[in-house]
Amino acid sequence: MSEEIKTTPLGRLAAALGRFFAYAAMGIFSLMTIYPIFWLVMNSFKTTREFQVSQLGWPKEPTLKNYAQAWEMGEFGKLFPNSIIYTAGATAGIILLALLAGFAFAKLKSRATRPMYGSFVIGILLTTNTLLIPLFLEMNLLGIYNTRFAVLLVYIGSGLPTAIYLCTEYIKSIPSALVESARIDGAGFLRIFWKIILPMAVPVATTVAILNITSIWNEFALINILVSKTELKSLPLGMFKFSGSLSTDYGKQFAALTIGMTPMLVFYVVFRKQITKGVAAGAVKG
Amino acid sequence: MARRKKADAEERRAYWTMVLPAFVIYLLVMAFPIILSVVLSVSDYSGGKMFGGEAWGFAGFGAYRRIFIDPYFWNALKNNGYIVLVSVFGQLPLGLIFAYLIYRRSVRWPDFWQGVLYVPNIISVIVVGLLWQTIFSPNGPIAEVMNRLYRADFIAKLQGIFDAAGGFQISDDLVRKILDVAGPAGSGYFSDPVPELKELILSYDPSQLSVVLNDLANLFARKWSPTFLTKPDVAMLPVLFVILWMYTGMYLILFLANMQKIDAQIIEAARIDGASDGQIMRFIILPALSGTIVNSAILAISGSLSSFALIFTMTGGGPSRVTEILSIYMYNNAFLGRPNFPLANAISLVMVLISFLLIALTKAVEKRFGGKE
Structure with missing residues (x-):
């Protein structure tokens, strides 16, 4: 106007x-x-019986029973640590591997860079969800079906393409003179990585962390085909248990969903600014 | 010279030390499964140990032939297409409009709107799927609102009939009128409706008309039973609605971030020259965002290929497989009933090939628009 x-x-x-x-x-x-x-x-604070009579009203006799039962039935006590292990482990792995490879691609000379970096960039649009069945069969073939190792491996592999793209482009913007003068002073490449690149790459590492923490914590399709033992399952698999035959036991289902949803909502409320920035920076294509 | 050589060797060693771990994992998780799916899709492998188990071998391209004559494949592909269409013609324009409203400060509290609209992307898709399934179900809030409306309407109609009859004056005519309002739910309830209902009403205390009305409403008032989750031809609509709702916030963030990169002075200058909002959108913002928009459209296609969990929880592909998308079609062929691994692997490969087409398209677009966005 x-x-x-x-x-x-x-x-x-x-x-x-x-x-x-x-x-x-x-x-x-x-x-x-x-x-x-x-x-x-x-x-989630209503009994299933009260819910069936009144879906819109405030709970008349709020109960925490649903939570106790859902926690037990969903075995959330086992799933929470697993979700934390998968999210933290895979995110840390992705960041470290992507920064290392990004440093090599951006600052070290090699004829291998073009094809290898190119293959990672292609992977950005090649989502692992299209490979659910071959991945399932591969993990069986390698004998690591139903292991935490397989889950971490697949999560790291799925996160690497975008992370390597972001890290390589970011490290390219770090002045090469810094690396060269350190070389002249006799520093090895790994030392340069720890002392110069890593501290300077904190912003891109944060972006990669944020993108992966939310997506790995909520991931369902892959872990659904990688593990079947409760001891290895993550929260989304636990919540899924409350669909199907349990789906009309609304009280417990709602409690289970609330339990599963809360950690990410808290994470979002705390880190909203960084998440928003990370999403905008991370939406890249090949 | 020798020192130079030593330095080169060191650089090479460092290079491979840093690149190989990532590359090996990448090969294991992306490349190897693709090769495996090529091999298995033309085999007669039917589960069990791949080596040392039951023997299996080359079996021709039957799996591919089967896919292309399978109506369920085309149905799944069509559903993937719908998801892309909802993204491109729903999420993108809505995200763009919302982003512009926030950008030009048409609304206060920009952080609040942006924050809330992104929430669906943060919570697990399982929560989203089960939550909306319940909301649309006969036990959800929509149902309760509708049932209350139906009930109030029903009671009002009966009240009208009694008022016209002058109170608790039960005649065959009045009973017939009540049955008319109740429709099939009423006449189906009795074997001989008119006398039976008459007897039922007469069993009440005439002074308590409201009790009669309430009880009749409990019996005969229409119940809201959503057909869109069970009727095959419209079962995709709630799914598409949820997809539209989920990801609009992501595009809002994407577009807003890129709008904020536009030099504010250009827009200010255009405004001083008397440009309208429509003109600013068309001649400044859209051209500046063209790269982002093309990217988003490509992301939408790859997103539709990778979506799985939402439909898996919301409908499981049902009713009668109409809401299957490619990933669920693949999953069901491998894990539902007798596993058909060659077929599932062939589907996987078809999806990978679509992804490759997409990558080629991206490269072409990049050439056209020039440079990386």
């Missing part, structure tokens, strides 16, 4: 209408997010 138009009554009306529609559109979309989550959490 230019200032001129705004001063005429009609222009002011148009501006007010525009604002109204802006708020209405944003409001409806936000409500579609906030209300279902609120509704889920609220109903």
Whole structure:
């Protein structure tokens, strides 16, 4: 709206209408997010019987029984540590391997860089979810089906292409003179990596961490075909148990979903700014 | 000279030390499965130990032939197409509009809107799938709202009938009118509707009309039973709605971040020259974002190929397999009923080939738009 138009009554009306529609559109979309989550959490405090009579009302006799039962049935006590191991382990692995490879691709001369870096970049659009069945068969073939190692391996491999792309492009922007002068002072490459590259690459490492923490914590399709033992399952698999035959036991299902959803919501509330930035920076194509 | 050579050797060693771990894992997780799927898709492997178990060997290209004559494959491919269409014509434009509204400060609290609209991307897809499944189900909040409306409407109609009759005056005519309102739920309930319902109503205390109305409403008021989760021809709609709802916030963040990179002075200058919002959008923002938009469209296609968990939890591919997408079609062929591994691997390879086409497309687009975004 230019200032001129705004001063005429009609222009002011148009501006007010525009604002109204802006708020209405944003409001409806936000409500579609906030209300279902609120509704889920609220109903997790009702017994299934009360829920079947009243889905909209406030719980009359709030109960924590659903949580106790869901925690036990879902064996969340086992799943939480697993989710933490997978998320932390794979994220740390991805960051370290991607920074190492990114450093080599960006600052060391080799004819292998072009084809190898190129193959990683192709992998950005080649999602592992298209390989569910061959991956399942491969893990059986290698004898590592139903192991944490297989889960970490697949998660790291799936995260590497994007991470290597981001790290390589970032390290390219670090002045080569820094590396060269350290070389002249007699420092080895690994030492240069630890002392110069790693401290300078904290921003890109943060982006990679944020992208992977959320996606690995919530990952379902891959781990679903990689493990079948409860001792190795992660939270999303535990929550999935409450679909199917248990799906009409609403009280427990809602409690299980609330348990599974809360850690990421807290993570999001705390790191929202970094997550938003990371998503914008990480949406890359090959 | 010797020192130079030594330094080169050291650099080479360092290079491979740093690159190989990542590359080996990458090969194991991406390249090897692709090769395996090529081999197995033309074999007669049917599970069990791959070596030392039951013998298996080359069996021709039957799996591929089967895919292409399988109507379920085309159905799954079509559903993947719908997901792409919802992304390109739903999420992208909505994300762009929301981003622009925030960018030009049409709404206050920009961080709040951005923050809330991104929430669906943060919570597990399992939560999203099960939550929306319940919301759309006959036990969800929509059902309760609708049932209350139906009930209120039903009671109002009966009240009207009683009012017209002048109170608790039960005649065959009145009973017939009530049965009319109740529809099939009413007439189906009795074997001989008119006398039976008449007797039922007469068994009440005439002074408590509201009790009669309430009980009749409990019996006969319409119940909201959503057909869209069980009716095959529309079963994809709720899924697509949830997909639209989920990812719009991601595109909002993407577009907003790139809008904020545009030099604000250019837009300010255009505004002073009297350009309208539409013109600013069309001649400044859209051209500046063209790279991002093309990227997003490509991401949408690869995203549709990798989606699995949402549909797996929301519908499981049902009813009668109409909401299957390629990944679930593949999964069901391997794990549901008798495993058909050659077929599942062939599907996997088809998906990989689509991805490669996509990569080629990206390269072509990159040439056209020039440089990396």
